[in-house]
Amino acid sequence: AAAVQRLFSSPASESELAAGVVDAEGPSALPGFLFLLHHLDAAGVLGRLVMDGARPLASLVPLVEGYRFAPSPAADDRTYRLSRFALLRRQGDDLVLESPLAPALIVIHDPEVASLVHALARPRSLEDLAREVAGVPPDGLCQVLQLLGGAGLAEHGGEEDPATALGQWEFHDLLFHSRSRLGRRRDPYGGTFRFQGVADPLPAVKAPMTTEVTMLSERDPGSPPSSPLGDVLERRRSVRGHALAPLTRAQLGEFLHRAARTRGTIATSHGELASRPYPGGGALYELEIYAAVDRCEGLGRGLYQYLPAEHGLARISDATPAVERLIEDAYLTIDRVSRPQVLLVLAARFQRVSWKYSSMTYALVLKDVGVMMQTMYLVATDMGLAPCALGGGNADLFAAATGLDYLEEGSVGEFALGTPAGEPPG
Ligand SMILES: Cc1cc2nc3c(=O)[nH]c(=O)nc-3n(C[C@H](O)[C@H](O)[C@H](O)COP(=O)(O)O)c2cc1C
CATH class of the missing domain: 3.40.109.10 (NADH Oxidase)
Structure with a gap:
């Protein structure tokens, strides 16, 4: 219980939380805790934060219940590119990146991640990105790319097939559709x-x-x-x-x-x-x-x-x-x-x-x-x-x-x- 409560006030890694559970309640409490964590994640209530040491880089915020964070792992032979549906805007004091394609948004905490987003306007390999965005270490880079993938913001670098359903959507139409209908958002809706x-x-x-x-x-x-x-x-x-x-x-x-x-x-x-x-x-x-x-x-x-x-x-x-x-x-x-x-x-x-x-x-x-x-x-x-x-x-x-x-x-x-x-x- 203490480990879950900790998540309400500050971010923590899974291994930190597990260590806390073992310290407080012994190793036998660990399977139950991991089971609970899995269910919280499946309910879409766990955000994800990528850190470089003590420096927050970017976080993913799920927007609906049941959101599953399931990115494909970063790979050397992959080419990355920002989705043409990506939208960068100010929300309060935060810089957020979002897309109508996924019910999650990314908060950009670090200017180097903004540079990464800029670099992703063109197809880029991991190697290109490591060279061009030197301010983010390779490990952090892979994790941020996974966050972007999990929020529907990064795609394979190849050309989009215009014969597909997605290929025929325009950015503004899909944004309007997704924001003016229920689903994908927890925003207030209807006669408020x-x-x-x-x-x-x-x-x-x-x-x-x-x-x-x-x-x-x-x-x-x-x-x-x-x-x-x-x-x-x-x-x-x-x-x-x-x-x-x-x-x-x-x-x-x-x-x-x-x-x-x-x-x-x-x-x-x-x-x-x-x-x-x-x-x-x-x-x-x-x-x-x-x-x-x-x-x-x-x-x-x-x-x-x-x-x-x-x-x-x-x-x-x-x-x-x-x-x-x-x-x-x-x-x-x-x-x-x-x-x-x-x-x-x-x-x-x-x-x-x-x-x-x-x-x-x-x-x-x-x-x-x-x-x-x-x-x-x-x-x-x-x-x-x-x-x-x-x-x-x-x-x-x-x-x-x-x-x-x-x-x-x-x-x-x-x-x-x-x-x-x-x-x-x-
Ligand atoms: C929302 C809407 C937009 C339309 N826009 C045009 C238009 O820009 N130019 C035009 O000549 N006809 C326009 N029409 C007429 C349609 O072409 C027409 O309703 C359709 O071809 C069916 O033919 P009907 O109305 O004679 O039954 C529009 C109709 C609607 C309902």
Whole structure:
């Protein structure tokens, strides 16, 4: 018991601990102690520290229960290289190296180990490393390489096979996937109300950005009667070709009212929640809509903020060069079929979500974007309009066009809307 207790306060080697057990309780206590140590290790609660005498070099911290440290031994004929998924960052006062490939991270205690990491940007043999990182003795070098291997940070130096599953992952995608899903981490996850008592949650309804506000109608008298849901689902297509006769302001009004208005808000002890026609994570409704209007009868060209509670538009600007580029980029994204009559940019007020949720804010926002897009598709189809979701957009350009802070409210989705060229689908 004393030996295990010692591990709570300071690191110790297995032989030091075993010697302590033999001294205190006699050799017969040793098998039981080693059995216990094995189980603690299997439970993923034992870190590993590599020392050079009294000098700590690097340590491995398991991040989940059940993590098994099982590195392959260092070998002279092996070539080492840092994984392209490795990530070096500051955590508190520590320099940590981690990767989405393993549920463990490495704390770099010694600058010479940072040099080792630098050397591993290129394939290196043990001999190369011993020569280039002279500040770490060969024994320590092997042990640190084992730590890196155990945390998924070192790989064989050969070229990665692009036909494998791993070969097709990009660094940022795998990091995002691993950090926004459970597993591989012990980080807080889900609705933890991270900033309760620290900062106020953002209000459910964003204020108009300008005073130039025009109200929209809820229904366009010229719209066809609504069809049964099953028919709308079957008719739904992405329609990229827009007609010469543009969307009307009444059509845009009906579309936004049916797809995206705020039906109401409610004050709770965790801040204001809202209701809209589409479901939204936590009823937070962080998504805002901006309309970059190229051609819409009854609305001047330019950029507008949709006001979902009042059901109006606040005019932000004329068709500035940044607004023109937003529309032009959308035209390129739908394969230059048509310049969208109206480009709807979906932006997220990130702090609505990050105030409440841990580990999943951005993932949740993107899910909400998908839900809103499908709702837009269905409403547009029902109205006989031409809808098309876009797979990407430029968040810096959006910030330039709107003057919004990139970190506070950023564009996260784009949707082209217009009247369909030729016969309406269906
Ligand atoms: C999230 C998402 C992103 C999309 N991105 C694009 C895009 O960038 N350009 C484009 O022309 N179509 C885009 N589309 C439309 C798809 O190409 C289309 O939905 C798919 O080909 C199926 O065809 P359908 O919608 O007509 O049934 C996107 C659709 C979704 C849902």
